[in-house]
Amino acid sequence: MPNLPDVVLWSIPAFVLLTVIEMISVRIHPDDEAAGYEAKDAATSVTMGLGSLVFDLLWKIPIVAVYTAIHELTPLRVPVLWWTVPLMLLAQDFFYYWSHRGHHVIRILWACHVVHHSSRRFNLTTALRQPWTSLTVWPFYVPLIACGVHPAALAFCSSANLVYQFWIHTERIDKMPRWFESVLNTPSHHRVHHASQGGYLDRNFGGILIVWDRLLGSFAAETERPVYGLTKNIHTYNPLKVATHEYVAIAKDLKAAGSWRERAGRVFRGPGWQPAAPPAAAPVEETTAA
Known part of the structure; x- marks a missing residue:
């Protein structure tokens, strides 16, 4: 197959330039504290991003x-041509939607993805706050490989999707034109995704396209100002703790669980799942001797 460019590598200068421009913009026209930069928070995000590059090489x-x-077992083959690449990008974005949604609603997957949501600020460095345990992502793309998409082509599409999402991590852009907001993921849509208030939770999972959310009932428009971070925020800038805190919480819950049913729920149900409380015992009526 033809050699495909390393999209992330080629985009690094643009990442740096856009981040510097945003920093200058925030300094000149400060808006909201959550949109601004805090040195420790930004440093943690960059460290998480650099660490993810190292760990991703191991998981690969x-x-x-x-x-x-x-790919060797399937008889199907999708050639890399000028007209198949857009189709592969479209298909990868669809499976990305399901991967992203799954990583929000299944706790053991959320333990990986929660890293990206752990900052209470929303700026371009937040896009770099990536997990170190992305080994949980690969099963969602098996159907593409089974349909004949070459692993290198999938890697290219995944990188392009990741690069697209960099620019939507900002509050410096309000709304895009209506046609753009209707089809593509935008800063407004992604601010909703990173918000922690109830009406915004688990919404807008799309990568490049927002149409999957509109079609599958997970879309929410930005109406009120988002509050970023987690429903239960962590208070650390330690990269190792940021990367592993939810796994530690799961381990504690498993240790305290009273049954295998509860243990399964702690791992495979949603992040906020709690076992049903036992029914209250009926009050005992007092009797008096006649």
């Missing part, structure tokens, strides 16, 4: 092995 070894095996 088993993932590429599995994808390659599946």
